[in-house]
Every structure is written in structure tokens, then in C-alpha cells.
Amino acid sequence: MQKGKISIQNLNLHFGKHHILKNVNIEIPENQLTVILGPSGCGKTTLLKTLNRLVELDEKVKIDGKIFIDNEDIFHNGTDVTQIRKKMGLLSQRPSPLPMSIFKNVAYGLSINGVRGRKKLTALVEKYLRQANLWEEVNHRLKEPASRLSIGQQQRLCLARGLAVNPEILLADEPTSALDPISATVIEQQFGELKKDYTVVMVTHVLRQARRIADYVVFMYLGEVIEQGPVKEFFENPKMEKTREYLKGAFN
Numbered sequence: 001m002q003k004g005k006i007s008i009q010n011l012n013l014h015f016g017k018h019h020i021l022k023n024v025n026i027e028i029p030e031n032q033l034t035v036i037l038g039p040s041g042c043g044k045t046t047l048l049k050t051l052n053r054l055v056e057l058d059e060k061v062k063i064d065g066k067i068f069i070d071n072e073d074i075f076h077n078g079t080d081v082t083q084i085r086k087k088m089g090l091l092s093q094r095p096s097p098l099p100m101s102i103f104k105n106v107a108y109g110l111s112i113n114g115v116r117g118r119k120k121l122t123a124l125v126e127k128y129l130r131q132a133n134l135w136e137e138v139n140h141r142l143k144e145p146a147s148r149l150s151i152g153q154q155q156r157l158c159l160a161r162g163l164a165v166n167p168e169i170l171l172a173d174e175p176t177s178a179l180d181p182i183s184a185t186v187i188e189q190q191f192g193e194l195k196k197d198y199t200v201v202m203v204t205h206v207l208r209q210a211r212r213i214a215d216y217v218v219f220m221y222l223g224e225v226i227e228q229g230p231v232k233e234f235f236e237n238p239k240m241e242k243t244r245e246y247l248k249g250a251f252n
Contacts, residue, residue: 006169008065010024010064011024011025013061013063023065028199031199032216034215037214039205042222043222044173051069086165086167088168091170093175102157106164108161113165134156138153170199210231227242
């Protein structure tokens with residue numbers, strides 16, 4: 001298996017007495033869009049939160065195994081968790097803009113990275129709003145509260161805010177599930193553009209979406225990785241019986 005941007009090796013996660021992730025091994029390729037696919041409750045979101053170590057905020061969680069990002073073991077005692085999280089932008093199911101203006105939502109991410117000066121901030125806010133395909137819709141109303149944006153616009157604003165911390169990896173947890181079809185299409189198209197500069201890891205349970213946008217697919221079921229591979233191979237020549245059943249709609 002080719003070494004990836006993210007290398008997950010023998011990962012197990014327990015939540016109390018429940019074994020949530022079971023011997024997970026994945027190589028996530030750089031500058032591609034990897035979709036983590038599977039039915040609800042199979043561990044997709046837990047895996048995503050393990051990558052940026054958010055899942056460990058719950059004291060009931062126990063983890064063993066290794067995750068390497070650019071050959072750095074993120075669970076090593078000397079690892080700076082803040083720096084690991086800075087490498088990753090996270091887009092959740094429902095947008096969560098900060099209770100401030102459109103401009104300040106993006107500028108907040110920039111300030112975390114120490115960007116100062118109005119002129120520089122203004123130029124970078126425009127850059128990331130353009131990357132999120134939102135600039136043309138909001139450039140005349142940057143001082144308005146972000147809460148006045150539509151849900152689809154709020155999600156793209158959250159994407160711009162995530163890009164503003166200058167990550168290397170974008171994590172997206174069913175980012176289109178709360179959006180109308182037009183807004184969902186815009187987000188999908190932006191991910192297609194962003195993977196040129198970022199490694200994108202997206203959770204979904206929608207087969208059509210995975211087939212449409214993925215470069216690489218990881219299929220999970222009941223906490224285990226059943227199959228993984230390039231999107232065309234995964235959909236047209238699945239190797240595992242459980243994968244074939246899932247693709248036929250036998251369970252969801």
C-alpha cells in the first residue's frame with residue numbers, strides 16, 4: 001500500500017466498554033479527496049475526530065495504535081496537539097459561524113496565525129472567501145452579521161474560516177447534509193478545486209456523492225475498514241462481499 005499524507009496503523013478506539021474503531025489501517029493519499037463511506041453508526045465521524053484529536057476530549061475514550069501525518073506520530077508524548085489541529089480545517093454537518101460579522105469570521109482564523117494589519121487582513125479575507133466561492137455574494141456586506149447568511153452561505157463561510165488557519169488537510173463531516181442541492185453542489189465543486197492545494201478527507205453515507213467526487217474511498221462497517229481503494233475500482237470492481245451488498249443497498 002502506497003504511503004499517504006495520513007497513515008493510520010492498527011488503530012483501536014474504545015468508549016467505555018464499547019469498541020468503536022477496530023484495527024483500522026488506512027493510507028490517505030496527499031492532494032486527493034478521500035471519502036470515508038458507510039452506514040450511520042459505523043465509526044466514520046469518530047475516525048475523523050480522532051485525526052485531529054478532538055475525540056480525546058472525552059475521558060472515557062481509550063486509544064491505541066498510531067496515526068502519522070507527514071511521518072509525525074500524532075499520539076507521541078512530545079507532539080504539540082495545537083500544531084496538529086492547526087494542520088487541519090474542520091467542516092461540520094451544520095455550519096457554525098461565529099457571532100460576529102462575515103469579515104471577522106474569516107479574520108479570526110487569520111489572527112490565530114498571527115496575521116496583523118488591516119490591509120493584509122483585508123486581502124487575505126478576500127482570498128479565502130474566493131476559495132470558498134463566496135466573495136461575489138458577500139463582498140458588499142462584509143460588516144453584516146454572519147447569521148444573516150443562508151445556511152449554504154454559512155457553510156462556505158465556515159470553509160473560508162477553516163482555510164484561513166492555513167491548514168494542510170481539510171476534514172469534512174457530511175458537510176452537505178444540511179444544505180439544499182444547489183448549495184451542496186457548490187461545496188462539492190469547491191472541494192474539487194481545493195484538493196489541488198489540500199488533502200481532503202470527507203465523511204458521507206451518500207453513495208452517489210462518493211462516486212461523484214471521490215478520488216479514493218474507504219468503506220467502513222461496524223467500526224472496521226471493509227475495503228478501500230481508488231474510486232473507480234471501488235465502485236466497479238469491489239473485492240469484498242460486504243462492499244457488494246452495501247453498493248446494492250442491502251443495508252444503510
